Amino acid sequence: MIALYDVCYVRLGTRDLDTAARFATEVLGLEVAERGRQSLHLRSDARAHTLFYGEGDPAAQAVGFEVRRQEELDAAGTVLEALGHAVRRGTGAECAERRVRDFLAFRDPSGNAIELAWRPEQGPGHYRGSRDAGITAFSHVGLCSTDPARDEHFWTEVCNARVSDRIGNAPLLRIGQVHHAIALFPSPRPGIQHVNHQVESGDDVMRSFYLLRERGIPVVFGPGRHPSSSARFLYFEGPDGMVFEYSCGVRLIADELLYRERQFPFANSGFCQWGAAPRIREFQ
Numbered sequence: 001m002i003a004l005y006d007v008c009y010v011r012l013g014t015r016d017l018d019t020a021a022r023f024a025t026e027v028l029g030l031e032v033a034e035r036g037r038q039s040l041h042l043r044s045d046a047r048a049h050t051l052f053y054g055e056g057d058p059a060a061q062a063v064g065f066e067v068r069r070q071e072e073l074d075a076a077g078t079v080l081e082a083l084g085h086a087v088r089r090g091t092g093a094e095c096a097e098r099r100v101r102d103f104l105a106f107r108d109p110s111g112n113a114i115e116l117a118w119r120p121e122q123g124p125g126h127y128r129g130s131r132d133a134g135i136t137a138f139s140h141v142g143l144c145s146t147d148p149a150r151d152e153h154f155w156t157e158v159c160n161a162r163v164s165d166r167i168g169n170a171p172l173l174r175i176g177q178v179h180h181a182i183a184l185f186p187s188p189r190p191g192i193q194h195v196n197h198q199v200e201s202g203d204d205v206m207r208s209f210y211l212l213r214e215r216g217i218p219v220v221f222g223p224g225r226h227p228s229s230s231a232r233f234l235y236f237e238g239p240d241g242m243v244f245e246y247s248c249g250v251r252l253i254a255d256e257l258l259y260r261e262r263q264f265p266f267a268n269s270g271f272c273q274w275g276a277a278p279r280i281r282e283f284q
């Protein structure tokens with residue numbers, strides 16, 4: 001079994017790096033770690049970076065997951081190759097760009113680009129947001145799934161994720177105590193469905209809601225509260241159509257023996273207990 005420790009970064013392509021940089025700093029509230037001619041590294045917590053923008057095709061996306069030991073990384077490659085996944089080891093330059101010592105790249109059964117990273121770097125000092133959005137950490141990703149049951153099997157049987165809850169056929173998967181680090185949503189295509197950052201309080205969610213509205217940034221869901229994770233949330237659209245989420249108050253699952261997964265309807269009530277209606281394709 002591949003032992004995932006944490007979700008550690010997201011890589012996104014963009015046709016307009018300047019627009020992505022303005023959004024990431026002025027709207028999303030991240031800290032610029034490094035700006036290159038065709039690249040942008042951004043911080044949202046103690047790590048050296050959690051979001052990377054590279055100039056190019058917006059379909060060029062990847063999610064990085066941390067593994068704890070080199071031996072686990074090597075073993076993961078063996079397991080994946082035995083299952084028929086094409087596995088590629090990162091070059092020295094690619095590792096440097098990702099701020100990791102080593103990584104493996106492959107695609108999950110739906111075709112999502114996944115990277116297993118060993119020894120991601122910590123950043124210099126505390127994260128300092130470019131605006132006071134209240135961000136405390138990069139927390140989870142939503143992934144598009146062309147077959148949620150098949151993909152759930154991959155993440156829970158090949159990897160060590162566990163189902164916390166389901167919304168219809170969409171499983172919410174944890175790899176630590178946080179309610180979910182991966183959410184799989186039915187879709188006819190692969191891709192990153194949304195990127196989540198945790199904020200400190202509901203006040204931060206609402207302050208951002210009004211800022212987004214003032215700036216004309218499309219709010220596509222919320223403010224609301226998820227009945228599954230208990231998180232108060234706000235989803236909004238960034239460059240190249242990528243959906244970002246702020247949330248706070250997410251449920252922690254400390255006792256694996258006492259917790260049992262729950263089923264919620266794939267309807268507005270399954271996504272928001274306050275009655276907000278999503279304008280997100282995979283939630284409808």
